Amino acid sequence: MTAVDEFSQLMARIYSAVLAPEQWDSCMTAIGHAFDSGAALVVTDGAARVLNPAAIPADAAATYAAHYSHLDHVLATVEAGPVGAVRCGAELMWPFPKSEFIADWARPNGFDDGMFIRLTASPVVTSLALASPKQCDRFDTAEHVTLAVRLRPHLQLALRMQERLADLAHRVAELEEASEAASHGIVIAERRRPVYTNGAADRILGASDGLRICNGNIEAEAPHADVQLGCSMARASSLDSCDIWGGSFLCARPSGRRPYIIHVLPIEPNPVAAQQPRRVLVVIVDPDQQPEPPATLLRRLYGLTKSEAQVALLVMRGEGLRPIAEELSVSLTTVRTHLRHVFDKTGVHRQAELVRLLAMLDPIHR
Numbered sequence: 194m195t196a197v198d199e200f201s202q203l204m205a206r207i208y209s210a211v212l213a214p215e216q217w218d219s220c221m222t223a224i225g226h227a228f229d230s231g232a233a234l235v236v237t238d239g240a241a242r243v244l245n246p247a248a249i250p251a252d253a254a255a256t257y258a259a260h261y262s263h264l265d266h267v268l269a270t271v272e273a274g275p276v277g278a279v280r281c282g283a284e285l286m287w288p289f290p291k292s293e294f295i296a297d298w299a300r301p302n303g304f305d306d307g308m309f310i311r312l313t314a315s316p317v318v319t320s321l322a323l324a325s326p327k328q329c330d331r332f333d334t335a336e337h338v339t340l341a342v343r344l345r346p347h348l349q350l351a352l353r354m355q356e357r358l359a360d361l362a363h364r365v366a367e368l369e370e371a372s373e374a375a376s377h378g379i380v381i382a383e384r385r386r387p388v389y390t391n392g393a394a395d396r397i398l399g400a401s402d403g404l405r406i407c408n409g410n411i412e413a414e415a416p417h418a419d420v421q422l423g424c425s426m427a428r429a430s431s432l433d434s435c436d437i438w439g440g441s442f443l444c445a446r447p448s449g450r451r452p453y454i455i456h457v458l459p460i461e462p463n464p465v466a467a468q469q470p471r472r473v474l475v476v477i478v479d480p481d482q483q484p485e486p487p488a489t490l491l492r493r494l495y496g497l498t499k500s501e502a503q504v505a506l507l508v509m510r511g512e513g514l515r516p517i518a519e520e521l522s523v524s525l526t527t528v529r530t531h532l533r534h535v536f537d538k539t540g541v542h543r544q545a546e547l548v549r550l551l552a553m554l555d556p557i558h559r
Contacts, residue, residue, distance in 0.1 A: 200343065203227060207347050211354045221245055224344065228337055230307065230325040237272050237318045244322075253302045264294040271309040272318045277349075279341055281333035282306035282325075299324075306332040308341055312349050319352055321345075378477030381460065385410035385426060388472065397477050403446035403453055404477065411475065418444040418455075422475075425457035429473040439473060454478035490554060495538045504531040505539075509548050 206220040217234060225232035233245035242262045244254060257265075267285045274280065286306065289295050299305070305327035313319045323341070325332045369391075372379045378394030380387050386409050390398065398406050403414055413419040421442040429439025439457030446452055456476040488502035497505065500521075507517045518528045532544075541547045 199227065200340075203344065204347055207344075207351045208354075211351050211358065214355065218245065224321075225323070227340065228308075228323050228325070230323045230332070231304070233322045233324075234312075235268055235320045235322050237268070237320070239316060242268065249302065249324075253298070256298065261294055261298040264292075264298075266292060266294060267299075267309065268320060268322065271311050271320050271322075274311055276311050276314055277345060278311065279333070279338055279345075280309045281331070282308070283331055283333065285309065308333055308337060310341060310345055312345070313352055321348060376479075376482060378475075378479070380411060380475040380477070381472055382411060382426065382475055383472050384430065385412065385423070387411055393479075393482075394477060397453070397479060402448045402450070403444050413444050414447065415445045418442065422455065422457070425455070426473050426475070429457050429459040430471040451480040454480065491551075494554070495535075497535060497538060498531075501531045501535050501538070504528055505535045505547060505551065508532065508544055509551055511548070 203220075203223060206216070206223050210216040210220045221232045221234060231249060233249070235245070236243045242265065244257055244262070249257070266289065270285055271280050282305070286295060286299065290300075303326040304324040307322065307324040309323070310321045311318060312321055321341075321344075323332070323337075372391040375391060376393055378397045379389075379391040380394045380398075381389040387394075387406070398404055398411065401414075403418070405412060405414065411422070413422050421440065422444070425440030425442070439459060441454070441456045443452040444455050454477075456478070458474045458476070460472045460474055488497075488499065488506060491497050491502040491505055492499065500523075503521060504517060507520065510516075514528050514532070515525060518525045521528070535547065536542060539547065539550060541550055
C-alpha cells in the first residue's frame with residue numbers, strides 16, 4: 194500500500210469520526226499505528242483534562258484521571274502554547290526526568306518520548322498527543338514531523354465541524370422542544386410530504402377530521418380546502434416567489450366542530466441545496482383547543498379587576514355581550530362598563546383588537 198493510500202485512509206477515518214464521534218477511538222488507534230506510537234485527543238476545559246482512554250492501558254488511564262492529570266506539566270505547557278505548534282518529548286519530557294509525572298506515571302507506562310500539538314484555542318482546548326517508548330533515535334524525526342503537520346489541518350477542521358454539528362443538534366433539540374410545547378399543529382413539508390410534525394399536528398392529522406395523511410402526503414378532506422392547501426403550499430415553496438405568506442384559509446371538519454385555521458408560510462431555502470424543493474411551514478390552529486389566557490395574567494399585566502378580566506376572556510368567544518351578561522348574572526350595562534374599562538386599560542378600541550391581544554398573551558399554553 195502506498196503512502197498516499199495510507200494517508201487517505203487516515204483522512205477518511207478523521208472525517209468519519211465527525212459524523213460518528215464514537216469512532217474517534219479507532220481513528221486515534223490508526224493514527225498511532227502510522228507513527229508506531231500511542232495517539233490520543235486530549236480535551237481540557239480548565240477544570241479537568243480528559244485523555245482518550247483507548248490510547249493507553251485501562252489502569253494507566255484510571256491513575257491519570259485520578260491523580261496524574263493535575264501533574265501533567267507536558268500537556269499543560271502544550272495547552273498554554275500556540276495553536277498548531279509541534280512540540281516534542283525532547284523539549285517537554287527529557288529535561289524533567291525526576292518530576293513525579295514523568296518518573297511515576299509516564300516512564301512506567303512506556304511514555305518516554307512523543308510529539309504534541311495544540312489543535313484548538315480556548316476556552317476548551319483539544320490537543321493531539323503522540324507518546325512512544327524510549328528508542329535509539331528521537332521520536333520527532335523529519336518523517337514524523339511531516340506527517341504530523343499534514344494531519345494537523347484535517348484534525349482542526351474535523352473538530353470545528355464536529356463542534357458546529359453539535360451546536361446545530363442542540364439548536365434543533367431546542368426548537369423541537371419549543372414546537373412540542375405549542376398548542377398549534379406545526380408541519381414542515383416538502384411539496385406535500387411532511388418531514389416534521391409536532392405532537393399537536395400528529396393528533397390533528399391522526400384524528401382525520403378535515404385533515405389527514407394519505408399516501409404520505411398531507412391533504413384536506415374537503416375538495417375546496419384541499420385545492421387551497423395545494424395552491425398555498427405551491428406558492429410558498431416557489432423558489433422564484435417573493436411572497437412572505439403562502440396563504441391562510443379555513444378547513445371544514447366532518448365532525449361539525451369549528452373549522453381549522455390553516456396558515457402556510459415559506460421557509461428560507463438552503464443555499465447549499467438550492468435545487469432541492471423548498472420546504473414550507475404549515476400551522477394548523479384548532480379553535481376548539483385554544484386555551485383562554487388566565488385571568489390572573491390579565492390582572493397582573495393590565496391591572497384589570499376580577500370582573501373586567503372575566504368579561505375580557507368571555508369576549509374571545511365572539512358570542513356578543515348579552516350572553517356574557519347572562520352568564521355573569523349582571524346587566525348588559527354593567528358588561529359594557531367593564532368592557533370600556535378593559536379598552537382603556539389595554540389600549541385597544543374594538544373587540545376584534547382585544548381578541549387579537551388576548552390571543553398573543555399565551556400562545557403555547559395548553
